[in-house]
Amino acid sequence: MKVRFWGVRGSIPVPGPDTVRVGGNTACVEVQTADREVIIIDAGTGIRLLGLDLAQRPTERLIAVLLFSHTHWDHIQGLPFFTPASVKQNRVVVLGERRMDRRLEQILAGQMVDAYLPFTLDDLRADLLIKEVHDGEKIVIGNSTSVLPRRLHHPGGVFGYRITCRGRTVVYASDVSHPLDRPDLDVVDLARDADLLIHDAQYTPEEKQQHVDWGHSSWTDAVQVAQQADVGQLALFHHDPLHTDDQLEVIEQQAQAMFPGAFLAREGMEIAIA
Numbered sequence: 001m002k003v004r005f006w007g008v009r010g011s012i013p014v015p016g017p018d019t020v021r022v023g024g025n026t027a028c029v030e031v032q033t034a035d036r037e038v039i040i041i042d043a044g045t046g047i048r049l050l051g052l053d054l055a056q057r058p059t060e061r062l063i064a065v066l067l068f069s070h071t072h073w074d075h076i077q078g079l080p081f082f083t084p085a086s087v088k089q090n091r092v093v094v095l096g097e098r099r100m101d102r103r104l105e106q107i108l109a110g111q112m113v114d115a116y117l118p119f120t121l122d123d124l125r126a127d128l129l130i131k132e133v134h135d136g137e138k139i140v141i142g143n144s145t146s147v148l149p150r151r152l153h154h155p156g157g158v159f160g161y162r163i164t165c166r167g168r169t170v171v172y173a174s175d176v177s178h179p180l181d182r183p184d185l186d187v188v189d190l191a192r193d194a195d196l197l198i199h200d201a202q203y204t205p206e207e208k209q210q211h212v213d214w215g216h217s218s219w220t221d222a223v224q225v226a227q228q229a230d231v232g233q234l235a236l237f238h239h240d241p242l243h244t245d246d247q248l249e250v251i252e253q254q255a256q257a258m259f260p261g262a263f264l265a266r267e268g269m270e271i272a273i274a
């Protein structure tokens, strides 16, 4: 499998001189499986760049699966600017959760009305299949890829995803919170023995004390999950918009001292999982 980070920031895009090395776009991760399925996780502003890249690839018809962890702004805002969704022959299967008693389709359409944009969800000409999935429902993609959504702690709820193909596993757990004294065992269980864990690392431990109910993790939470779940590599993800490249690189060194397989998810970075 190959994993590429198109957006690694949390909350709001932060372009500028202090975020050049790590990146300023919000959450979007591409997973290419060993049997060439394209899976996209979240549609933050990073998905715009992914769309441009997909358009350059030598396929007549794009078929992709787009998984939403949840529909907070920083995970959906790029969708209207994902140009493959406007190409008639493409097919995008969109999966996520019903939220606050509103259908997923209704929520996604809600950011694309005339007060905000000059076009609507219905104007996207690709074959968009929007489907709600449930906690623990095993999703099969193609011949040999399975995806397990797991409901985790975040305001309004969030899905973590465990993606497995031919014995290799990537786990995405962004926008998750843990109790103050220990990792959430549901996250540890989802991440068990994964080759790569992509985990929320918005805060330092000190910042987390000041944002207890905000639904995010500290980088030490992410390290503890990685250790307890015995994962191969840990990508620290969903960086705080206030954190500069310099600050994040200090966090990376501290994390690596505790867990050598830890690194900062950086925009444009590609990880091969063989």
Ligand SMILES: [Zn+2]
Binding pocket: 010, 011, 027, 072, 074, 075, 175, 238
């Ligand atoms: Zn977020």
Ligand SMILES: [Zn+2]
Binding pocket: 070, 072, 154, 175
């Ligand atoms: Zn969120």
